[in-house]
Amino acid sequence: MSVPVSNNQRCCVIGLDGVPYSLLNDYLREGILPNVQKILSAGFRLHQMDASIPDVSSTSWTSFMTGVNPGEHGIYGFMDLRPGSYQLMFPNSGSVQAPTIWDMIGQTVNNKTSTLYEQFRTRLRKPLRSIVLNIPQTYPARPLNGILTAGFVCPDFRKGTYPETAYTYLSSVGYLPDVDSAKAVDQQDAFFRELFLALEKRAEAFEHFLTHEPWDLFIGVITETDRLHHFFYNAAHDAKHPRYDVFRSFYKQMDSIIGKLYERFMEITDGKGLFLTLSDHGFTVLKQEVYINAWLRQQGLLTLDPAREYYEQIDMGTQAFAMDPARIYVNLENKYPRGSVKTAAKSEVVARIRAALGSFTDERGNPVIKAVYDGVDLYHGPANDRAPDLVCLPHDGYDLKGSLKKQEIFGKGNFAGMHTRADAHCILPEALQPSGRLHIEGLARILLEHVTAS
Numbered sequence: 001m002s003v004p005v006s007n008n009q010r011c012c013v014i015g016l017d018g019v020p021y022s023l024l025n026d027y028l029r030e031g032i033l034p035n036v037q038k039i040l041s042a043g044f045r046l047h048q049m050d051a052s053i054p055d056v057s058s059t060s061w062t063s064f065m066t067g068v069n070p071g072e073h074g075i076y077g078f079m080d081l082r083p084g085s086y087q088l089m090f091p092n093s094g095s096v097q098a099p100t101i102w103d104m105i106g107q108t109v110n111n112k113t114s115t116l117y118e119q120f121r122t123r124l125r126k127p128l129r130s131i132v133l134n135i136p137q138t139y140p141a142r143p144l145n146g147i148l149t150a151g152f153v154c155p156d157f158r159k160g161t162y163p164e165t166a167y168t169y170l171s172s173v174g175y176l177p178d179v180d181s182a183k184a185v186d187q188q189d190a191f192f193r194e195l196f197l198a199l200e201k202r203a204e205a206f207e208h209f210l211t212h213e214p215w216d217l218f219i220g221v222i223t224e225t226d227r228l229h230h231f232f233y234n235a236a237h238d239a240k241h242p243r244y245d246v247f248r249s250f251y252k253q254m255d256s257i258i259g260k261l262y263e264r265f266m267e268i269t270d271g272k273g274l275f276l277t278l279s280d281h282g283f284t285v286l287k288q289e290v291y292i293n294a295w296l297r298q299q300g301l302l303t304l305d306p307a308r309e310y311y312e313q314i315d316m317g318t319q320a321f322a323m324d325p326a327r328i329y330v331n332l333e334n335k336y337p338r339g340s341v342k343t344a345a346k347s348e349v350v351a352r353i354r355a356a357l358g359s360f361t362d363e364r365g366n367p368v369i370k371a372v373y374d375g376v377d378l379y380h381g382p383a384n385d386r387a388p389d390l391v392c393l394p395h396d397g398y399d400l401k402g403s404l405k406k407q408e409i410f411g412k413g414n415f416a417g418m419h420t421r422a423d424a425h426c427i428l429p430e431a432l433q434p435s436g437r438l439h440i441e442g443l444a445r446i447l448l449e450h451v452t453a454s
Contacts, residue, residue, distance in 0.1 A: 007268075007269040007270050007272040007273055008269070008272035008273060008453075009216070009273070009450060009451050009452075009453055010215070010216055010217070010218075010268075010269050010272075010273040010274070010451075011216070011217045011218065011273060011274045011275075011276075011447050011450055011451060012210070012218045012261070012262075012265040012273065012274070012275045012276075013217070013218065013219040013220070013276055013277070013278065013447070014220055014221075014222070014258060014261060014275075014276075014277045014278075015061075015064075015134075015135065015219065015220065015221030015222065015277070015278055015279070015280070016221075016222050016225055016254070016277055016278070016279050016425075017057065017136075017221060017222060017223045017224075017225050017226040017279060017280055018057075018225050018226035018229050018230075018279055018280065018281055018282070018283050018419065019225050019279040019282075019283075019425060020279065020282030020283050020284075020420065020423040020424065020425060021046065021047070021048040021049070021282065021423050021424065021425035022048075022282065022423050023236060023283070024036065024046060024425055025046065026236075026237070027248075027251055028040075028046075032248055032251055032252060032255070033251065033252075033255040034255065034259075035255045035256060035258055035259025035260075035262070036255055036258060036259075036427070038259065039258070039259070039262055039275075039427065040427070043429055043430050043431070044275075044427050044428065044429055044430065045427070045428060045429075045430050045433070046425060046426075046427050047425065047426045047427070047428060047434070047438050048422070048423060048424070048425065048437075048438075049278065049279075049424040049425055049426045049437075049438040049439065049440060050421060050422055050424065050437060050438065050439045050440065051279075051280055051281040051282070051419075051420075051421045051422075051424045051440050052069075052070065052280075052281075052421075052440060052441070053373060053378060053391055053393065053421060054076070054077060054325045054326065054327060054391055054393075054421075055280075055281040055282075055325075055393075055419045055420065055421035056077050056078060056281075056324070056325055056419065057078075057136045057137075057152070057226065057280050057281070058075055058077060058078045058091070058136055058137045059075050059076060059077060060280035060281055060424075060440055061135050061136045061137050061151075061221075061280050062075040062096055062137045063440050063441045064278070064280065064440050064441070064443055064444065065100045065101055065102075065135060065137075065138075065444065066096065066098040066099065066100055066101070066114060066116070066444065067098075067101065067114070067116040067441055067442070067443070067444025067445055067448070068098050068114045068115060068116055068381065068441060069378075069379055069380060069381065069441060070379050070381075070383065070387065071378075071379030071380045071381030071382075071383055071384040071387060072097065072098045072114050072115065072380070072381030072382065072383060073096050073097055073098040073114070073381075073383065074091070074095055074096060074097040074098075074383035074386065075091050075095060075096060075137060076327060076386065076387065076388060077091075077323060077324055077325070077327060078090065078091075078153070078324065079091075079323060079324065080323070080386065081311060081323075083386065084335070084336070084337070085336070085337060086310070086311035086312045086314050086336065086337065086338075087311070087312070088310050088311060090153070091137070092137070092139055092140065092153075093137065093138050093139055093140060093141070093142055093150070094140070094142070096137065097112065097382065097383055098112060098113075098114035098116075098117070098381075099112040099113065099114060099117050101130075101217070101444045101447055101448065102130035102132055102144055102145070102146060102148075102217060102219075103144060104116075104117050104120065104121075104124060104448065105124060105127075105128040105130065105145075105216065105217060105448070105451055106127050106128060106129065106130055106144055106145030106146060107124065107126075107127040107145065108127075108143065108144050108145055114381075115381075116444060116445060116448070120448050120452060123448075123452040124452060127145050128145070128216035128217065128451060129145050129146045129214055129215050129216050129217075130144060130145065130146040130147075130148075130215060130216065130217040130218070130219070131146055131147050131148075131209045131210070131213055131215045131217070131218045131219070131220075132144070132146065132147065132148040132149075132217075132219050133147075133148070133149055133202075133205060133206060133209065133219065133220040133221065134149060134150070134151040134177075134202065134220060134221040134222070134223060135150070135151045135219060135221050136150075136151040136152045136153070136221075136223070136280075137151075138150040138151060138160075139151075139153060139154045139155070139159070139160045140156070140159040140160060141159065141160050141161050141162035142162065143162055143163075144162065146213075146215065146217075147162065147163065147166045147209060147213060148161070148162050148166075149161040149162075149166060149167075149170060149175075149177070149205075150177070151177070151178075151221055151223055152177075152178050152223055154177040154178065157170075157171070157177055160177060166209075169205075169208070170205060173201060173204055173205065173208075174201055175201045175202075175204075175205050176194070176197065176198040176201050176202075178198070178223060178227075179191070179194045179195055179198050179224065179227055180194060181227050181230070181231070184227070184230075184231035184232070184414070185231075185414050188243070191231075192243075192246055195224050195227060195228060195250065196250065196253065198223075198224050199222065199224045199250070199253060199254065199257070202220070202222055202223075202224070202257075203257040203260070203261075205220075206220040206257075206261060207260065207261065207264060210261065210264055210265065210268070211264065211268070216451060217447065217451065218265075220261070222254065222257075224250070225250075225254065225279075228247065228250055229283045229417040230415050230416070230417050230418075231414065231415065231416055231417070232247055232416055232417070233283050233284070233285055233286070233416050233417025234285050234416040234417070235247040235416075258277065262275060274429065274432075274446075274447070274450045275429070276426060276427055276428050276429075276443070276446075277425070277426065277427040278424070278425065278426040278427075278440070278443060279424045279425050279426075280424065280440065281419040281420060281421060281423075281424050282419070282420035282421070282422065282423025282424050282425070283417045283418065283419060283420060283423070284396045284397060284417065284418060284420050284423070285397060285416065285417060285418075286397060286399050286412075286415050286416055286417055286418040287397035287398060288362065288397065288398055288399070288410050288411070288412060289399045289401050289410070289411050289412055289413055289415075290368055290394065290398050290399065290400050290401065290409065290410060291401050291402075291403050291406035291408065291409055291410075291411065292322040292326050292328070292392070292400055292401065292402060293321060293322050293402060293403065293404050293406070294403075294406050294407060294408060294409045295360065295409050296320055296321065296322060296328075296353075298409065299353075299356055301318070301319040301320045301349075301352075301353065302314070302318050302319070302320060302321055303315040303316070303317045303318050304318075304404060310404070311323075311404070313404055314331065314336070314338060315338060316338050316340055317340055318331045318338065318340060319331055319340065319341050319349050320341075320349060320353055320389075322402045323388070323402040324400075324401060324402040325399075325400050325401065325402065325419075326391065326392035326393075326394070326400035326401075326402070327388035327390075327391055327402070328353060328388055328389060328390040328391070328392065329388055329389055330346050330349050330350060330389045332346060346389070350374070350389055350390060353390060354372050354390065357369045357372050357390075357392060358372070362398070362410060363410065366395075367395060368394055368395060368398045369392050369393070369394060369395070369398075370393050370394055370395045371392070371393045372390055372391070372392050372393075373390065373391045373392075373393070374389070374390060375387035375388050375389050375390065375391065378391060393421060396420060397418070399415065399418040399419075424440060426438050426443065428446075432446060
């Protein structure tokens, strides 16, 4: 078991999945978050931060934990296609191509490398121990110098936890890896009971490991905020919403937990060390879901064969298709089984799609797409060959979806809230003020600078 570094080099990171800067600002002004306010008054500052592109949890949390872009770490979404096929796959921890921060400092990179790691590897003189709790995209749990229990998606709690002693403890206290979000649709009272229970168990586990295990880096993520926001974000400010009070009660309980963890961290480290909070993306009220594959069909760019399933439906003649959230791929003839676009014609297809997206409006004539990025410009690294050709970011309120089932372009499901890229948050000490706007990829560097400081 490693001996922790000095107190002033230890780090405590509290992740608040999907908690936006704007909402924290509003609730601070209203006095709902007294513990967060106390932290800010003790020499910290709340920053607005950019999430990854796309702003999906699997991509953004992986960008945080590796400190590099998807072109290096290889995670572009919760789902992907197997190379050379239309077969769906769900990337997991084994798909992450770049080393995580805990593997870097723990000296368990297992032959992985990245541009960030190469910059720090000579400064990592001894193995450091990490406690990593509930970060998405960490299943199955892989051996590390420390403890890890995976966040969403975690289909097997035991396989999602390392070592076995951590699984034994977590099971004994009734720890919940996630909640059953389906209950939010037609069993709302049961959903909220489970949500508050999961938050309570999350806090209990965080405090246990923070107090009773040696560590140099502690990371604990609260996922329940994301679940609350997806189904009830329209209750955040609407006093007439039936879940207005319970929404705010949840934030008050979360604030209390953050305060207790902060105080415990300060006790353990004699008031030294680095404490920060962050989110992987922001949130806003959802107006309409937008089905990009239906739009591509309308444009004459996508042909489906309903006799097949999932992305195997993509048929001859298809020029482009989309995956969540609005990752658009050109159906190249040398890349996909029924590819029909020659490599020489790819730029023409991309230009046509980009132009059409520029004039894409809803039924009232409001523009849907805020920005369109070329994958070759956005991503850099050895995993670039699997990058989408285009990635769309919508205007707030338009939730871009990759469903192949929808016939209509616009619709509305059970969600009330959607992710935003530009409204993530980070609370940092004032002594660590960034020179420019914060990006989630930059936080790993801040942590590495701190734990390797002489």
